[in-house]
Amino acid sequence: MRQQRMLIPTLRDVPGDAEAASHRLMLRAGLVRQLSSGIYSYLPLGLKALQHIQTIVREELDAAGAQEMLMPALHPSELWKASGRWDIYGPELMRLEDRHGREFALGATHEEVITTIVKDEIQSYKKLPVTLYQIQTKYRDERRPRFGLLRGREFLMKDAYSFDRTATGLDESYQSMYNAYERIFTRCGLNFRAVEADSGAIGGTDTHEFMALADIGEDTIVHCPSCQYAANLEKAVGLLPPSPSSASKQPKLDGRPKKVHTPKVTSIKQLSEFLPISPKQIIKSIAIEANGAPVIVLLRGDCEVNEIKLKNVLGASEFIMLSETDIQKLGSIAGFIGPIGLQNVKIIADSSVMGLQDAVVGANEADYHLVHVDVERDLADLAYHDLRNVTEGECCMSCGHQLSFAKGIEVGHVFKLGTKYSQSLGALFSDENGASEPIIMGCYGIGVSRVLAAILEQNYDERGIIWPASIAPFAVHLLTVHVQDEVQMKLSDEIYKSLSRAGLTVLWDDREERPGVKFNDADLLGFPLRITVGKKAGENIVECKERRSGQQYELTVQQILTHCQTFFQTGGRSSHE
């Protein structure tokens, strides 16, 4: 392609409102333009990169035996009402009426549609298992679209759905998609981790998220540098190092908690400073209401409650904090709640509380706490669960190594759905004996446009993008320094044709611009190899620059083709000595 007339509107300045690196790079390199909040047009270079991702996705899913299809974005409301999601999806689901007043949703996901199709078309076990996928535009009306393509309202997604007869079959379908995802993200050049995730209170068992590591990521990943363990913060578990032995400065009494006056001291921080004592010696008591009953939740003072784990343990889809009045009804008082002496209320504890000695708890009395609490002695019958977010310093449950934390962008998600949709929408199959069973489903998503953003988050420097060879809009940027120079143009034309004939994609910068502008644009656009035809054109010598390594060297015209081919055959890594 010749650059002169291509729509590649590079920008010198970083747009002020673009927070994420990928967003800034996409705007500066002319890959996308915003049409409305969270809604983007892909300009030619951006679309090429997006198509390369799609090709990788297709190749790997096809190889895994999945079948591509294409479903509409307009979904009749009846389907979403049948699954129950019309009401619970909330304002993120965009809705409209047609000219006859019939309600439609703009598909945010396609479980309802695919399950309806499979229900109509597959009745026998003989047709199972099957995995179907599509690459299609999705709509979610995010309250706060941001970070460019990372959180948009109209975006490109690959969604796949597996249909099995048995749980074992689902396991196999799931693993097959999991493996395909690893190959896809590897081929996309992403630094990623597959992490365990929470499957939610309703339906589903296993679920993994594929996280591209990046500081801009909105998800926290906990992983072990020594073994394979990785999970998102919602799901991650760890082992707390043992608490330091008693650090209380209060005098010890003879095996009984002692009530101490702690006027207006209601927070862990205040208490820790007042006594003084490490927060690790304080037992936090959180009073909530779940499933209509009060519950006291105990955690070590330096730990945070993990709401998802708590909901799962309680078997509750929601919980609320107890009001001051309700706390009083329990015989306690807000700010001074403690587990000792409270009756008629369920108490559950995070494992961080286990075995604490010489600890501090609220005294259920205004301005008083109990110190010298020994959990084994004074709280003998506690039910322990994992209720906290893993904290820095905890150790891997598998290998004992200290866990690491990282930020990640969720680029993919594999999920065992079970029979939630097949039951609500009536997708049944008859087995070998003629008995009717709901089909067992899995669903598998990849945020195709988000992958593009994640790739950029991981591949740039201060000069611009550094494309992985597999995704780069063009393999080679051919740059003619002076387009008025006939020798340079003639040589450039030869190189352009030779590389193109060999199947390499070449963008030829034939613009009448100052060389500095062209070099800067080339670095910003960031294709793997730049070939510059300049003043040595008469000697048939050009300059080659590798964008990633920054290596720069001369090549004779005779060397160019072989050099480029070797470079890309080895995955776009430097092969130059």
Place this chain on the structure above:
Amino acid sequence: MRQQRMLIPTLRDVPGDAEAASHRLMLRAGLVRQLSSGIYSYLPLGLKALQHIQTIVREELDAAGAQEMLMPALHPSELWKASGRWDIYGPELMRLEDRHGREFALGATHEEVITTIVKDEIQSYKKLPVTLYQIQTKYRDERRPRFGLLRGREFLMKDAYSFDRTATGLDESYQSMYNAYERIFTRCGLNFRAVEADSGAIGGTDTHEFMALADIGEDTIVHCPSCQYAANLEKAVGLLPPSPSSASKQPKLDGRPKKVHTPKVTSIKQLSEFLPISPKQIIKSIAIEANGAPVIVLLRGDCEVNEIKLKNVLGASEFIMLSETDIQKLGSIAGFIGPIGLQNVKIIADSSVMGLQDAVVGANEADYHLVHVDVERDLADLAYHDLRNVTEGECCMSCGHQLSFAKGIEVGHVFKLGTKYSQSLGALFSDENGASEPIIMGCYGIGVSRVLAAILEQNYDERGIIWPASIAPFAVHLLTVHVQDEVQMKLSDEIYKSLSRAGLTVLWDDREERPGVKFNDADLLGFPLRITVGKKAGENIVECKERRSGQQYELTVQQILTHCQTFFQTGGRSSHE
């Protein structure tokens, strides 16, 4: 691909409500399924065919120098208001509000969006010309969606837009797209004609429609079998053969019209029978109001008025029929209007009236007509225009040959937009002298999903689809008669691998079904070649059947690959003796 687990739900029965052949075939062969009126899912086979069309479109547009991009379907209402189309597009434009109450349209077309992008990114003549295209989902809330993919509400379209500095530049961009369209539809295997179309009263000059010939088509095409002339009925012009000389049975008078009593005779048909006289001797007078003034339109009695031509001649976007009261105000009476003696009213005539002798007109008096009218003598100052639909029997204006009529499906459209959108949306460029000018635009559409339907309308027989090789979901249907027979399965497996390795796409029917079912399905699915592995498998002999020609012959295993390759290299036409 092995057919056992592929989602190809063939149907034995024709669904009752499917009127169009393509719609019936798509449902029966499991290519698509309806989700809602005018909204379809593409199942795996349908999507493959659709993707083949997309590939052809991309290759030809890229070769023509157009650049692919991708725009969103959600359009902020402001853009459509700026172009003025928010109000005039009517209920076909689907609209919705986001969670903040902001209005959006679901893109029915993308002039507003592309013009805005170009306005923001292209300011200088140096960046022009440029042609941009996308293949993207469009939404139009048709009042009466029908014929399956022929008239849907959510459909796949290729839309392209050219941007030029000069009218000559536009001519070149237009011709380049026109030529690409001819290549595209030819490669898709369509029998089509490019026809002149009307560009409408507002904006635009040239426009052509690409029509796939098919009886189900909703458009009438007029074309000359002898020269290149072709136009749609709205636009077509022709030469009427001269009227027969006076056929009136009324006695002739001495060079003056004669008033005759024609009680309650108000239609051409009644008049023709009453007098009796050929309708070709009657001059029809139609009283309308356009631009706020009455107009009498004259046509020969056997001709129909062409509303588009009439509007264009009058420079009016609409016209209405005159009421009886308004006709009386002109000094006439409904049913007996005629051009002679009417004053203070504009009279225009279709060229069919020119030179008529011994003709009949209304007398502007209840129950009376005038006969023996000589147009040259009695209506000397008539303004003549082309105001009629061309009728069977008219001749080509270019070569004189009698014109033919056909029905067509509009699969493509090229249109010179001019500056309508660049002016309303402010897309200006500065020329060499720094002067600011609106960019001159063209737009070019292909109904990608409609092309799929049109291909089927032209390629089937009573047994099912007959795919053109370029579009067929698979090239070869490999059919194993008895899958329990190890010899047959082993040979099938070898053939499957050998053809696949050579890059041929093969669907292997490995289902445990009765042979009759499999043969019927193969004919219904209609891939170009069927290779049947049956009872001669032990002798390494298979049967090959060409779907289009119906030819059937045996091949040895050694011959298969070469035979298939030769068959497809010659475009899927029979090469077998």
